[in-house]
Amino acid sequence: MFDDFFIRALVAGIGVAFVTGPLGCFVVWRRLSYFGDTLSHSALLGVTMAYSFEFNIAISVFIISSVIALILIQLQRKTNLPGDALLGLLAHSSLAVGLVVIGFLTFIRFDIMGLLFGDILAVTVNDLIIIWAGGALILLVLKLIWKPLFASTVNYELAEAEGLNPDRAKAIFTILMAAIIAISIKMVGLLLITGMLIIPAAMARNISDTPQKMVLFSIIGGLLSVIIGLFSSLEFNTASGPSIITASLVLFILSLLKIKQSIQLKN
Amino acid sequence: MGTNSNTLVKLKNAGYQQNDKWLVKGVSLEVEKGKIVTLIGPNGSGKSTTAKIALGIYKKFDGEVEKYTNKIGYVPQKVSIDWTLPLRVKDFMVLTENLKDDAIDEALSLTGVVHLKNKNLGNLSGGEFQRVLLARAISKKPDLLVLDEPVQGVDFTGEIALYELIKKISEELNCGILLISHDLHTVMSATDHVVCLNGHVCCSGSPIDVAKNNEYKALFGEQAAQTLSIYEHKHDHVHSHEGEIKKN
Numbered sequence A: 001m002f003d004d005f006f007i008r009a010l011v012a013g014i015g016v017a018f019v020t021g022p023l024g025c026f027v028v029w030r031r032l033s034y035f036g037d038t039l040s041h042s043a044l045l046g047v048t049m050a051y052s053f054e055f056n057i058a059i060s061v062f063i064i065s066s067v068i069a070l071i072l073i074q075l076q077r078k079t080n081l082p083g084d085a086l087l088g089l090l091a092h093s094s095l096a097v098g099l100v101v102i103g104f105l106t107f108i109r110f111d112i113m114g115l116l117f118g119d120i121l122a123v124t125v126n127d128l129i130i131i132w133a134g135g136a137l138i139l140l141v142l143k144l145i146w147k148p149l150f151a152s153t154v155n156y157e158l159a160e161a162e163g164l165n166p167d168r169a170k171a172i173f174t175i176l177m178a179a180i181i182a183i184s185i186k187m188v189g190l191l192l193i194t195g196m197l198i199i200p201a202a203m204a205r206n207i208s209d210t211p212q213k214m215v216l217f218s219i220i221g222g223l224l225s226v227i228i229g230l231f232s233s234l235e236f237n238t239a240s241g242p243s244i245i246t247a248s249l250v251l252f253i254l255s256l257l258k259i260k261q262s263i264q265l266k267n
Numbered sequence B: 001m002g003t004n005s006n007t008l009v010k011l012k013n014a015g016y017q018q019n020d021k022w023l024v025k026g027v028s029l030e031v032e033k034g035k036i037v038t039l040i041g042p043n044g045s046g047k048s049t050t051a052k053i054a055l056g057i058y059k060k061f062d063g064e065v066e067k068y069t070n071k072i073g074y075v076p077q078k079v080s081i082d083w084t085l086p087l088r089v090k091d092f093m094v095l096t097e098n099l100k101d102d103a104i105d106e107a108l109s110l111t112g113v114v115h116l117k118n119k120n121l122g123n124l125s126g127g128e129f130q131r132v133l134l135a136r137a138i139s140k141k142p143d144l145l146v147l148d149e150p151v152q153g154v155d156f157t158g159e160i161a162l163y164e165l166i167k168k169i170s171e172e173l174n175c176g177i178l179l180i181s182h183d184l185h186t187v188m189s190a191t192d193h194v195v196c197l198n199g200h201v202c203c204s205g206s207p208i209d210v211a212k213n214n215e216y217k218a219l220f221g222e223q224a225a226q227t228l229s230i231y232e233h234k235h236d237h238v239h240s241h242e243g244e245i246k247k248n
Helices: A005-029 A033-052 A057-078 A083-104 A112-117 A125-154 A156-161 A166-188 A193-206 A211-236 A240-266 B047-055 B089-093 B101-110 B126-139 B156-172 B184-190 B207-212 B214-237 B243-247
Strands: B007-018 B021-032 B036-040 B062-067 B072-075 B144-148 B176-180 B193-197 B201-205
Touching (some): A005 A125, A005 A166, A005 A211, A005 A240, A033 A083, A057 A125, A057 A166, A112 A240, A125 A156, A125 A166, A156 A166, A156 B072, A193 A240, A211 A240, B021 B036, B021 B193, B021 B201, B036 B047, B036 B156, B047 B062, B072 B126, B089 B101, B101 B126, B126 B144, B144 B156, B156 B176, B184 B207, B193 B207, B193 B214, B201 B214, B207 B214
Parallel strands (some): B036 B176, B036 B193, B144 B176
Antiparallel strands (some): B007 B021, B007 B062, B193 B201
16 A cells, blocks of 8 residues: 555655654743754755765754754853854754755755655655654653653753753753654655644644643644645645645634634633 | 751752852751751842752752752742643642642642632632642652742732641651741741851851841841741740740
């Protein structure tokens, strides 16, 4: 059944949505959307490395994104620049360096659009294995660090004082972010991965009153976005990433109606 | 001060500096099981900083901290819950420890807010939120409670009840309490040991000793004198059944 490219894309997208759902909630809660952008922009460099050394793209992107995250943490400690300036610096410089390196790799034909915005034709059976195995691993680790990560998201000092080791949870979460970007880059494209993380989560926030519900709705929103997005990508011959993100935007707008309702109820 | 088996946390000459400025320096204190140690002092005198050193929130401190327990309940001075996080009171109660439903109910009943269990944390009033914070800290039956102005924003009658509750908890659970408070006369009546801070320890001892101390009087002025009279007044009247105070 995986012979059909569309089935492969669908299975891949569903796997990605299961992981971006819960991670996306933390991205929204911890205000990490710009951080997500930085990691995903640096992924381009990872892709070029993969092509240069004929290496697996997901692993290469994972390594480069993790390195960028480490550099960011070091820069935060050693300089007095504000966090968003450092994020911007890393995001744009790694994107620029990635594009420059592509310029040098004249012997390889690049599908830049596919890289930036996702390409459902490019998903191979190998990618499926990476997405589902990697995704399961990410979710397992997230479950293990859930308590300290969530507690420190609510209040860092409470978590630290009561012995939950929030710094370790944060470091592991950063690695999970690099991992999700690595496994979803082919589907959504590196410019739009953060959208896949935050838009379903933002939609879920509008219709949830508990963290568990928000995670659940975020997963459901992601799944619907992938399914609707991919079908319309096939139908209208549009790039997969923008189609998925547009679908999630529509869901977000629908969720605003619910907010409007509940505000009216309160008044 | 020799360390005994009742010691929960002990600071030796502890200090903390931020941006080359000492927030607090040279603090020595010890919290034992079943005892209440209170930090008092004006704004910016390093009370919260001292608590955070004791809790291990600040890691690059000066001096020594010995901690003999990991079962800690903490009520921070400031907690703000973001709208992006949908959180009900009962979700907040299990933040750092998995509790059964009846344990949640029990703790919330003690602080008088069990009816708020399913409410969104963001919709509580300041006083209600403070009661939830306290309930969460005691629900895990900690060995050490660190309470940073636990009754701020609570109405006057509630305040007295909560201080009584804090005292009761320290006796029932036999836990040690490090309390930070502005409320001088409550402090003076419910505390075993008072540490008066002003960037450093300006005096410490039993409540009555501290109240008589000249540095304390200089620091708190008029209010201190009043507290002393309230304290002694109270002491005269409730002499017989508040033996704990006299013990010090």
